[in-house]
Amino acid sequence: MAPGSGAARMLIAGLPFEGGDEALRRYMELGIGNFVLPGAFLCELPRLGELVRIGNELARTSGKPAPFFAMGGGLEAALIPPELGFLPSPLAIGALPSGAARSAARKAGRFLGSVLALFGIRLVFAPRLDVASDPKREGGILSLFGEDALRTGLLGAAYAEGLRSKGVAACSGLFPGCGCLSAEGRGTLPIVSFPADRLVAVEMKAFARCVRARVPAISIGRVLVPALEPSKAPAARSARVIEGRLREGLGFSGLVIGDRLDEDPAGPGRAAVLGALAGCDLSFVAGPAAAEAAVEALALALASGELPEPRVVVASRRLDHVSRTAAKRALAVAAEGASPASEQALRLLEGKALRRYSSRTIAASMTLLRNEGGYPLPQARRLVVFFEAPKGSLDSRASDEIFAILSAGLGEALMLRVSADPSPADIDAVSAALGDKKETLAALVLSYDAHFRPAQEGLVRLIEESSVSLSIAAMRDPYDAAFFPRAAGLLAAYGYSPETARAVVSLARSGGALKGRSPVTVLGLEV
Numbered sequence: 001m002a003p004g005s006g007a008a009r010m011l012i013a014g015l016p017f018e019g020g021d022e023a024l025r026r027y028m029e030l031g032i033g034n035f036v037l038p039g040a041f042l043c044e045l046p047r048l049g050e051l052v053r054i055g056n057e058l059a060r061t062s063g064k065p066a067p068f069f070a071m072g073g074g075l076e077a078a079l080i081p082p083e084l085g086f087l088p089s090p091l092a093i094g095a096l097p098s099g100a101a102r103s104a105a106r107k108a109g110r111f112l113g114s115v116l117a118l119f120g121i122r123l124v125f126a127p128r129l130d131v132a133s134d135p136k137r138e139g140g141i142l143s144l145f146g147e148d149a150l151r152t153g154l155l156g157a158a159y160a161e162g163l164r165s166k167g168v169a170a171c172s173g174l175f176p177g178c179g180c181l182s183a184e185g186r187g188t189l190p191i192v193s194f195p196a197d198r199l200v201a202v203e204m205k206a207f208a209r210c211v212r213a214r215v216p217a218i219s220i221g222r223v224l225v226p227a228l229e230p231s232k233a234p235a236a237r238s239a240r241v242i243e244g245r246l247r248e249g250l251g252f253s254g255l256v257i258g259d260r261l262d263e264d265p266a267g268p269g270r271a272a273v274l275g276a277l278a279g280c281d282l283s284f285v286a287g288p289a290a291a292e293a294a295v296e297a298l299a300l301a302l303a304s305g306e307l308p309e310p311r312v313v314v315a316s317r318r319l320d321h322v323s324r325t326a327a328k329r330a331l332a333v334a335a336e337g338a339s340p341a342s343e344q345a346l347r348l349l350e351g352k353a354l355r356r357y358s359s360r361t362i363a364a365s366m367t368l369l370r371n372e373g374g375y376p377l378p379q380a381r382r383l384v385v386f387f388e389a390p391k392g393s394l395d396s397r398a399s400d401e402i403f404a405i406l407s408a409g410l411g412e413a414l415m416l417r418v419s420a421d422p423s424p425a426d427i428d429a430v431s432a433a434l435g436d437k438k439e440t441l442a443a444l445v446l447s448y449d450a451h452f453r454p455a456q457e458g459l460v461r462l463i464e465e466s467s468v469s470l471s472i473a474a475m476r477d478p479y480d481a482a483f484f485p486r487a488a489g490l491l492a493a494y495g496y497s498p499e500t501a502r503a504v505v506s507l508a509r510s511g512g513a514l515k516g517r518s519p520v521t522v523l524g525l526e527v
Helices: 006-010 020-029 039-043 045-062 090-094 098-118 149-165 196-203 205-212 239-250 268-278 288-304 309-327 339-349 352-365 395-409 424-434 454-465 478-483 498-510
Strands: 011-014 034-037 068-071 169-175 217-220 255-258 282-285 367-371 381-388 414-419 441-447 469-474 489-492
Touching: 006 011, 006 268, 006 288, 006 309, 011 288, 020 034, 020 045, 020 288, 034 045, 039 045, 039 068, 045 339, 090 098, 090 149, 090 352, 098 149, 098 339, 098 352, 149 169, 149 196, 149 205, 169 205, 169 255, 196 205, 205 217, 205 239, 217 239, 239 255, 239 268, 255 309, 268 282, 268 288, 268 309, 282 288, 352 498, 367 478, 381 395, 381 424, 381 454, 395 414, 395 498, 414 424, 424 454, 441 454, 441 498, 454 469, 469 478, 469 498, 478 489
Parallel strands: 011 034, 011 282, 034 068, 169 217, 217 255, 255 282, 381 414, 381 441, 441 469, 469 489
Antiparallel strands: 367 489
């Protein structure tokens, strides 16, 4: 049977990056045996191995089945893809030609699956199937394949196939498509405001393709979808969305996982029951207090008959199927030690095959949105301004290495490292570097989501006005390019990693004919 006991089998709990072992113990005392690990653990593999070892040991000593571990994103567990600096972003993959993109997506799934399988992780909340249709999307669009729904479905299916080949199940999300959300007011749930025909024709098309490719699991968004569910029930608590649109409409028979219960207006306990009745096989809970309320409510609903016993059995069988299928290829961490898995994973991540794949894919995906003498950098006094990721973010872990690569590759330039949200001191430093000799200055700016950050945008405009030539390398979302229409060079790089930095250096030094095509429209720029 699936891990856990009773109705607690219908919950999957998030483990924090800090204090994960204590949370794991508390959850297991409640009978919960399914867990989501934060993607940040991929940056600290020994800690990942140790946490998995603790879970396996607790299960063994208590006579319970081994825990079911899944991998999500962020510093706190969430049903989003992990941010992977060692792989090209899905957006970079989406910028490749069709055949190359599918091959790259499949290989990305294989590399990620190879690492996760070493730790006995059986499911990952990837690929994301949202259509990239909102330039202001919270968190950006690097985790998405682009704005073409059919292409997103094809690449998502290839990514899932790569994961499956290494014994890890893909969980695609967030159904019915959360690429463009709005809100009626503060404190309300996000809304997918499209009419039903648009949802079927666009947002749900990628999911339909992946269902045909037998993706094993799909996550459901905690969003309101008035066109599909006229009541105020979020999608993850709506039988119309789950049983009607996903299962009957698309023919999906796999595992359904509902987004977090903790902040549901009905309370986590009632939300867990409603989610189970609506068709969620698992519901995600992010904190022990909410988990306790959910376990108690599910147990009472099961005892009273409100939650039918067959519903729990069916959910357990679906989870069991995913667990068994994944376990056939996974190399679970041994209870007596996690270091062998960590060492093998490090060899994979530092191996030639992965480095070659990442460097080639990233270089091939880069897109010149405009080049009017901006690349290579003009032979003039050169200034390079690197807007680094905010401190404390996952991206920030790569900032030192990225800056070192830029400094080594463009050593003849004046190098400045500036916060993504520049302070007055940052502005003063850039102003001093600009000086008053505009006619001799060529500037290269590596932007970091400038379209989200007014202070960064303003500082780049100051650089533009004070230089004879400005080149922009948008390190993350390509939408930055739309804010600087007078720049001589506009480059979409689709990532924030050392390999991305190396590709930018190569272009800045020697130019080249780039073949990548932007997978999203940047204010009508022709690419």
